[in-house]
Amino acid sequence: MRISVIGAGYVGLVTAGALASKRHNVIVVDTDETRVSMINRRKSPIFEEGLDDVLSNCVESNRLRATSDYEEILATDVTLICVGTPSNSDGSMDLSHVTESAKAIGRMLGAKSERHTVVVRSTVVPGTTREIVIPALEQHSRKKANVDFGIAVNPEFMQEGKALHCFFNPDRIIVGEDEEGVGDTVEELYEGISAPIIRMGITTAEMIKFTSNAFLATKISFINEIGNICRKLGIDVYDVVRGVGLDYRIGEHFLNAGIGFGGSCLPKDVKALVHSSRHVGYQAQLLESVLEVNKNQILNMLRMVEEKLGNLEGKTICVLGLAFKPNTDDIRNAPALEVIRLLMEKGASVKAYDPLAMPNAKSVLSHKVEYSRDVKEAVSNCDCILILTEWDEFKNESLYYGKLVFDGRRVLDPERARVICDYEGICW
Numbered sequence: 001m002r003i004s005v006i007g008a009g010y011v012g013l014v015t016a017g018a019l020a021s022k023r024h025n026v027i028v029v030d031t032d033e034t035r036v037s038m039i040n041r042r043k044s045p046i047f048e049e050g051l052d053d054v055l056s057n058c059v060e061s062n063r064l065r066a067t068s069d070y071e072e073i074l075a076t077d078v079t080l081i082c083v084g085t086p087s088n089s090d091g092s093m094d095l096s097h098v099t100e101s102a103k104a105i106g107r108m109l110g111a112k113s114e115r116h117t118v119v120v121r122s123t124v125v126p127g128t129t130r131e132i133v134i135p136a137l138e139q140h141s142r143k144k145a146n147v148d149f150g151i152a153v154n155p156e157f158m159q160e161g162k163a164l165h166c167f168f169n170p171d172r173i174i175v176g177e178d179e180e181g182v183g184d185t186v187e188e189l190y191e192g193i194s195a196p197i198i199r200m201g202i203t204t205a206e207m208i209k210f211t212s213n214a215f216l217a218t219k220i221s222f223i224n225e226i227g228n229i230c231r232k233l234g235i236d237v238y239d240v241v242r243g244v245g246l247d248y249r250i251g252e253h254f255l256n257a258g259i260g261f262g263g264s265c266l267p268k269d270v271k272a273l274v275h276s277s278r279h280v281g282y283q284a285q286l287l288e289s290v291l292e293v294n295k296n297q298i299l300n301m302l303r304m305v306e307e308k309l310g311n312l313e314g315k316t317i318c319v320l321g322l323a324f325k326p327n328t329d330d331i332r333n334a335p336a337l338e339v340i341r342l343l344m345e346k347g348a349s350v351k352a353y354d355p356l357a358m359p360n361a362k363s364v365l366s367h368k369v370e371y372s373r374d375v376k377e378a379v380s381n382c383d384c385i386l387i388l389t390e391w392d393e394f395k396n397e398s399l400y401y402g403k404l405v406f407d408g409r410r411v412l413d414p415e416r417a418r419v420i421c422d423y424e425g426i427c428w
Ligand code: UDX
Pocket: 156, 157, 158, 159, 160, 161, 213, 216, 220, 253, 254, 255, 256, 257, 258, 259, 260, 261, 262, 263, 264, 265, 266, 324, 325
């Protein structure tokens, strides 16, 4: 198939690379010329496991190319909208990139005589495709959706760090269509991938993505709350999870208690769902609490540090881990950023180390943060260590002998750690 993908961010580029390696012909359209030229030089502008190799193979064999020219979508049969949908300051979703790309695609469709299908893959609040994308496409093409061109929704469920694996091994493929048959084109994209394909209306498909992310976030806040109770009772929440996770109705995944969830999706999507619910006259109390519990984990850790060290003015704190999770350089909504901001507000000096995310962190954190060359340098000469991302290299116990350690990610085994250092788990 000839496919165009709008947006060369995490979702767009991984999707484009994955489809090209399935022998489709793919064009990625992005307005950022630097990104475009990097991709065409076979270099991924984002860090994602395996993506450099995929780009290298597919660009070399001419199955993948990047451009900033929307006109090139005319030579394709399907266009996937994969642009970002960040948060506005009030928690609502900023749909401007989706709207702009729908207008640009519409302008192109007006000049095309063959049938074309537009697929929304960006995460958008339920109703967006019907209320914003379709009107923009129709207005700018002067054509009718589901008559002159196809429109479908196909949300992604890819986790950063293993996004290609998630693409090729999905638990399910969701296809939203308002006109029977449009979804066949989406199914063709995934030919050869073994997974249940579920077809439904467009708005339901949009809601499935939100529900998935809201549920994952709820699981994390739930177990963090149980962990906070366990800590007070002297119980290890990880032992509790071993006991409850085997119940097939509960499951063991996404029950790792700790400093809380970050990243570009979970916090933003839960906020957007809360905001949209309010908009339709419903107060999403549970989801509001999910966000509140998540925010409080950071404050809990700060409180624990203050309980041990007293006033933080003039203290030197080592922060291990800046990325929102391991195997990525992504720091969007990473708990470490807020922890560091609060530590500095209290007058502490911060030494930080992350194997991948330091360049990104430098562009957003205070210039007063001191970055260490390696983990050994980071843990030397400090009053305490905070572990905020579970990178493998932080598991080395010998780093922590005789130190005061606050573990926000269950990187160390508490029993062993208590023998070698003054160890505190955030909620165990
Ligand atoms: C998420 C969804 O999982 C994915 O399906 C969607 O398409 C995009 O958003 P991602 O943002 O890559 O993926 O990260 P994920 O692996 O879900 O982790 C999110 C956050 O939750 C991380 O900060 C992680 O450390 C935290 N987390 C995860 C926990 O604190 N405990 C857990 O048990 C699992």
